[in-house]
Amino acid sequence: MSEFPESFVWGSATAAYQIEGAANEGGRGPSIWDTFSHTPGRTLNGDTGDVAADHYHRWESDLSHIASLGLDAYRFSIAWPRVQPGGSGAFNPVGVDFYSRLVDGLLARGVRPVATMYHWDLPQELEDAGGWAVRDTALRFRDYAAGIVEALGDRVHTWTTFNEPWCSAYLGYASGVHAPGRTEPAAALAAVHHLNLAHGLAGRVVRELAPASQLSVTLNLHVIRPASSSAADLDAVRRIDALANRAFLGPMLDGAYPADLLADTAPVTDWSFVHDGDEKLIAVPLDVLGVNYYSSTLVRAWDGVSPRSSADGHGQSSASPWVAADTVEFLPQPGPYTAMGWNIDPPAFTELLLRLHREYPNQPLMITENGAAFDDVVGPDGTIADDRRIDYLRRHIGAVAEARAQGADVRGYFVWSLMDNFEWGYGYDRRFGIIRVDYDTQVRTWKQSAHWYQRLATTGHLE
Ligand code: FCB
Numbered sequence: 001m002s003e004f005p006e007s008f009v010w011g012s013a014t015a016a017y018q019i020e021g022a023a024n025e026g027g028r029g030p031s032i033w034d035t036f037s038h039t040p041g042r043t044l045n046g047d048t049g050d051v052a053a054d055h056y057h058r059w060e061s062d063l064s065h066i067a068s069l070g071l072d073a074y075r076f077s078i079a080w081p082r083v084q085p086g087g088s089g090a091f092n093p094v095g096v097d098f099y100s101r102l103v104d105g106l107l108a109r110g111v112r113p114v115a116t117m118y119h120w121d122l123p124q125e126l127e128d129a130g131g132w133a134v135r136d137t138a139l140r141f142r143d144y145a146a147g148i149v150e151a152l153g154d155r156v157h158t159w160t161t162f163n164e165p166w167c168s169a170y171l172g173y174a175s176g177v178h179a180p181g182r183t184e185p186a187a188a189l190a191a192v193h194h195l196n197l198a199h200g201l202a203g204r205v206v207r208e209l210a211p212a213s214q215l216s217v218t219l220n221l222h223v224i225r226p227a228s229s230s231a232a233d234l235d236a237v238r239r240i241d242a243l244a245n246r247a248f249l250g251p252m253l254d255g256a257y258p259a260d261l262l263a264d265t266a267p268v269t270d271w272s273f274v275h276d277g278d279e280k281l282i283a284v285p286l287d288v289l290g291v292n293y294y295s296s297t298l299v300r301a302w303d304g305v306s307p308r309s310s311a312d313g314h315g316q317s318s319a320s321p322w323v324a325a326d327t328v329e330f331l332p333q334p335g336p337y338t339a340m341g342w343n344i345d346p347p348a349f350t351e352l353l354l355r356l357h358r359e360y361p362n363q364p365l366m367i368t369e370n371g372a373a374f375d376d377v378v379g380p381d382g383t384i385a386d387d388r389r390i391d392y393l394r395r396h397i398g399a400v401a402e403a404r405a406q407g408a409d410v411r412g413y414f415v416w417s418l419m420d421n422f423e424w425g426y427g428y429d430r431r432f433g434i435i436r437v438d439y440d441t442q443v444r445t446w447k448q449s450a451h452w453y454q455r456l457a458t459t460g461h462l463e
Pocket residue numbers: 015018163164167220292369416423424432
């Protein structure tokens with residue numbers, strides 16, 4: 001169906017809190033996700049990341065799976081509270097050593113380490129001091145970045161500052177469905193800025209201390225479709241595009257927040273938390289822009305009176321993540337859906353990549369997450385025939401091939417996820433892995449999708 005060149009990077013992705021477990025071992029301090037998941041009612045079935053996939057103890061055999069899959073790269077995240085408990089001051093040598101051994105283990109197996117500095121696990125002490133709503137957290141993040149980059153340096157092939165700052169800001173501080181669970185619109189927009197600022201500060205640390213490493217950030221960019229071509233519906237798209245996409249792309253790639261974002265959100269904040277020089281500082285040049293994509297979004301203008309659909313794709317709560325989007329209605333999407341209730345829309349993926357190519361023609365791209373949760377069934381012979389996941393992956397990787405054929409400079413693809421894990425508010429109920437984890441025994445079993453992905457990664461041939 002499609003051929004990918006030898007240089008195309010095939011990888012898989014995970015995140016610290018979702019797989020490591022060992023929440024109270026090795027000197028790790030508490031993060032906002034420990035607090036949140038231990039608060040009754042916050043996660044499905046009250047699940048927590050205390051044990052997760054026990055990767056902290058099983059990392060070596062997990063690396064063997066990565067090597068057997070024939071992958072070129074592995075994207076993992078570093079838990080800030082494991083390496084610098086409390087989020088400031090001394091580093092914890094046991095925590096640093098864990099990641100150092102992980103990186104060396106990858107290099108020994110010929111796999112490129114791609115390290116994310118922040119995949120949502122803010123040290124609880126920093127949240128107690130105001131979290132991402134305050135500027136000081138960005139400054140603390142700079143120091144944390146300096147410590148880990150100094151320790152791991154350019155053994156890390158690609159340093160990724162943040163994973164999906166959209167989620168940290170809007171789900172963490174506006175809808176409250178993610179840690180720290182706050183529902184304060186003005187704080188969410190301040191968090192947007194402080195996450196962007198922290199990205200710029202940490203990016204400059206990487207440039208200085210690990211000049212041979214690549215620098216990236218991972219964004220979950222939204223493909224927003226209008227219900228009609230009316231001016232009002234197109235304006236609804238513009239608003240959501242500003243909040244979801246351009247609030248990050250603007251400062252990071254253009255060195256400025258978009259004027260319409262500031263105007264739309266004026267009733268919520270005056271953005272006085274943006275200091276002179278911040279925007280230029282945020283725009284540190286990136287070697288690759290990481291793109292996470294799962295599904296698309298459908299909106300129309302809302303008159304402020306009719307009952308409004310709450311299908312914003314991030315459900316779970318009555319509060320909306322969409323700060324200052326009072327004139328927009330999110331519509332349910334046509335199916336089919338994954339087990340997350342997310343619609344399956346591969347053409348939107350091509351559209352997204354072509355948009356980025358059009359707007360930022362010189363910016364190389366990397367797919368840092370894409371994948372699907374389905375209710376896997378273990379057959380009597382122990383095999384897991386996850387045909388729907390294979391179909392999802394095939395069609396989305398095909399969408400990447402299509403974008404490449406039309407000129408988009410996409411350099412690689414990381415499947416989410418290497419193995420089943422703690423899916424945030426959905427706990428262990430949703431399985432995204434190409435490798436199954438039996439949470440009673442911690443036994444790993446390759447699903448059919450893992451065998452399929454292994455063939456793709458080793459041949460570059462999409463069947
Ligand atoms: C993304 C997250 C990742 C995982 C997938 C399903 O938003 O970055 O940790 O939860 O969704």
